[in-house]
Amino acid sequence: xxxxxxxxxxxxxxxxxxxxxxxxxxxxxxxxxxxxxxxxxxxxxxxxxxxxxxxxxxxxxxxxxxxxxxxxxxxxxxxxxxxxxxxxxxxxxxxxxxxxxxxxxxxxxx
Amino acid sequence: xxxxxxxxxxxxxxxxxxxxxxxxxxxxxxxxxxxxxxxxxxxxxxxxxxxxxxxxxxxxxxxxxxxxxxxxxxxxxxxxxxxxxxxxxxxxxxxxxxxxxxxxxxxxxxxx
Numbered sequence: 686x687x688x689x690x691x692x693x694x695x696x697x698x699x700x701x702x703x704x705x706x707x708x709x710x711x712x713x714x715x716x717x718x719x720x721x722x723x724x725x726x727x728x729x730x731x732x733x734x735x736x737x738x739x740x741x742x743x744x745x746x747x748x749x750x751x752x753x754x755x756x757x758x759x760x761x762x763x764x765x766x767x768x769x770x771x772x773x774x775x776x777x778x779x780x781x782x783x784x785x786x787x788x789x790x791x792x793x794x795x
Numbered sequence: 796x797x798x799x800x801x802x803x804x805x806x807x808x809x810x811x812x813x814x815x816x817x818x819x820x821x822x823x824x825x826x827x828x829x830x831x832x833x834x835x836x837x838x839x840x841x842x843x844x845x846x847x848x849x850x851x852x853x854x855x856x857x858x859x860x861x862x863x864x865x866x867x868x869x870x871x872x873x874x875x876x877x878x879x880x881x882x883x884x885x886x887x888x889x890x891x892x893x894x895x896x897x898x899x900x901x902x903x904x905x906x907x
Contacts, residue, residue, distance in 0.1 A: 687840065716893065727799075727884050727897030728839070741893070776838050783829065784895065786838030 687711075689787035691777050697793045698767055705763045706790045710779030717760050718784060719752055720776040721745065728776055734760060767794045798822050799898035801885050807904045812875055816901045818868040818885030829886040830859050830870045833900070839884055842870070875905045 720728035736757035831839035
């Protein structure tokens with residue numbers, strides 16, 4: 686257990702539905718990251734926050750994706766109108782010197 | 796072309812044997828290179844982190860090396876254990892950015 690938690694661990698949804706994931710970072714870490722990982726690949730950067738400010742977004746983050754970190758604590762990642770291609774593991778990490786990853790949320794879009 | 800390439804893609808070894816995993820990268824300049832271990836269905840866990848000026852870093856039975864001239868890194872696992880079965884991912888952090896660039900990983904299986 687790295688101290689970073691994610692909820693839910695697994696999510697199955699039908700195409701076209703909206704889903705929201707939550708990440709609780711290590712409390713003293715002010716930087717929080719979201720990644721997407723598909724089977725057999727390494728994680729790909731989506732976005733990151735410093736406190737409540739979203740500082741960088743990947744081109745992978747289409748307009749159906751939105752991330753927030755109100756009050757600089759937990760973060761949420763929402764995917765609207767899900768597509769089958771969104772099926773992946775969504776990883777959250779928080780950082781002091783190195784990044785500590787949560788266990789991930791496995792999303793399956795039917 | 797991926798900026799971080801790893802080989803082999805997969806590896807099977809017997810318990811107690813040593814193995815070496817390779818990472819070639821094109822990211823330049825970079826601030827640090829890391830190796831992560833990722834168990835199936837779990838998030839990655841950091842094993843070693845080396846700045847561009849370091850040549851080697853050990854963490855128990857794991858030893859990472861870095862040659863910044865040839866842009867190569869290796870992860871050597873000594874006296875493998877069944878619990879070493881996992882994916883090992885090489886990660887490079889470009890200089891001046893907070894992003895991490897991940898390799899696709901080497902899937903290691905240790906059999907008794």
